[in-house]
Amino acid sequence: MSAVTTSTDAAPVRHRAPGTASGRPARTFRPGKVGAGVLAVAVALLWVFPVYWMINTSLLPRTQVQSRTPTFFSADAGIFNYARVLDGDSFLNALRMSVVVTLSTVLFVLVFAFLAALAISRFRFRGRKSFIIAMLFIQMLPAEGLFIAQYRMLSSANLLNSAVGLTVLYTAAVVPFTVWMLRGFVAGVPAELEEAAMVDGLSRTGAFIRITFPLLAPGLVAAGVYAFLQAWNEFTVALVALPSNQAQTLPLWLRGFLNSSVSQGVNWGEVMAASTLIAVPVIIFFLIVQGRMTGGLVSGAVKG
Structure with a gap:
């Protein structure tokens, strides 16, 4: 007659959360966090733009600087102003x-x-x-x-x-x-x-x-x-x-x-x-x- 024994040292079974492979909870989409990130990037671009415009203007010839059409990039840029x-x-x-x-x-x-x-x-x-x-x-x-x-x-x-x-x-x-x-x-x-x-x-x-x-x-x-x-x-x-x-x-x-x-x-x-x-x-x-x-x-x- 065989006796069936159960071991108390057996490792507990971990139940993984549905939809995840490692058992970690799935990341939830947070619109507020994304919106804060977008706002931070927009503020950074607004802060950097005057610096970019100063450097860009310093590289443009006088005709393009005085033009009514703004020039963001120019093939005629150079260091002649410097x-x-x-x-x-x-x-x-x-x-x-x-x-x-x-x-x-x-x-x-x-x-x-x-x-x-x-x-x-x-x-x-x-x-x-x-x-x-x-x-x-x-x-x-x-x-x-x-x-x-x-x-x-x-x-x-x-x-x-x-x-x-x-x-x-x-x-x-x-x-x-x-x-x-x-x-x-x-x-x-x-x-x-x-x-x-x-x-x-x-x-x-x-x-x-x-x-x-x-x-x-x-x-x-x-x-x-x-x-x-x-x-x-x-x-x-x-x-x-x-x-x-x-x-x-x-x-x-x-x-x-x-x-x-x-x-x-x-x-x-x-x-x-x-x-x-x-x-x-x-x-x-x-x-x-x-x-x-x-x-x-x-x-x-x-x-x-």
Whole structure:
């Protein structure tokens, strides 16, 4: 007589969902998600189109630019407008002035704003609240109301038409907002991380450099991007500080380049070529820093 036994160790039978081969639930069509994707693509195209149109116009001959029929692609496209813009040393001189002023402004703004943000976030001292309120009032002052005082200050110090004078004005204008920006990043890093590192044997300076500073790298990059854009694209303060045609930043040079062709009609192809050349350093700068915008968020927070 044979006994029929059942094993309790047998693997349970998995029932697959109908219509699927792997047992995973079938993906359902979500019109809302698709609609959001289409909307995002449409917004991206609207954002990219002005950039495309600027570059496209810079490559077109003057007859096609002035035509009533828009030209999206042309077989006659070329770099002749760029050759006209780069003819002579005016563009290179303006580029050199803009690069020196912008990089100097970014450097000084990051140093001063970082130290100020660290002080008001980590330490309690007399006059701290007054300092914070003073920065708020500085932000409320219109830039146009300071032009006369700025001009007289630079004139008395013999800093008109110089990169040093313009850098001083840009740094003073950008630092207050940058302090507020970096203050949020510094306040977001717990002071307990430094205290834990000091318990492990690091000095206060060593704990700050090895633990806190890497966590603040994204904030420094964001502040540097803001300072770079403010200094690179600024026009009105540069117009006051650089009254001579021999010392110009790129926005001032572009205005002069535009005015030089008014008598013969504005050649928008050349203007767009000049605008494209001005935008190239900004694109290069963003390509350099984009990978560091999120880097360092957790670097140094874990003891290795």
